[in-house]
Amino acid sequence: MAEQTGGGTATAEPQGSIDGPRTDGPRTEAPRASRKLEGTLYRGSTGMWSWVLHRITGVAIYFFLLVHILDTALVRLSPEAYNAVIGTYKTPIMNLGEIALVMAIVFHAFNGLRIILIDFWSKGPKYQRAMFWIVIVLWAIAIAGFLPRQLMNLVADFN
Helix, strand or coil, X not given: CEEEECCEEEECCCCEECCEECCCCCCCCCCCCCCCCCCCCCCCCHHHHHHHHHHHXXXXXXXXXXXXXXXXXXXXXXXXXXXXXXXXXCCHHHHHHHHHHHHHHHHHHHHHHHHHHHHHCCCCCCCHHHHHHHHHHHHHHHHHHHHHHXXXXXXXXXX
């Protein structure tokens, strides 16, 4: 099949049909992507999950700070309302919320340092995966130091 182009005539060979690939003659296969599909539709691995966790923890911390500012502002409007709101915070559910908040803040802080290293250290992108796992280990160590005391408070709230 000949086709007229700007510089002359080009010949295009049909590669296959609706019924399947061509079987007459040599076959050339299109190069395949050598990447293995990992994670989700976005094919993410540690870099993507770090990004997702950083955004989720950032938004959670933002909303906590917003609520904290609003409930602290109540002290000027009505000290009784402020005391009532603070009283609701002394429940086991809010204790679990405090645990989640500290876990989010610690991860966000360590991962933020990792992001700074990736951005400003010339070898940062090369070691970003290893630094992610270092962040996870440091996060686990910090939470392991915090969690026993907080869980004792949680048990005391039930008594």
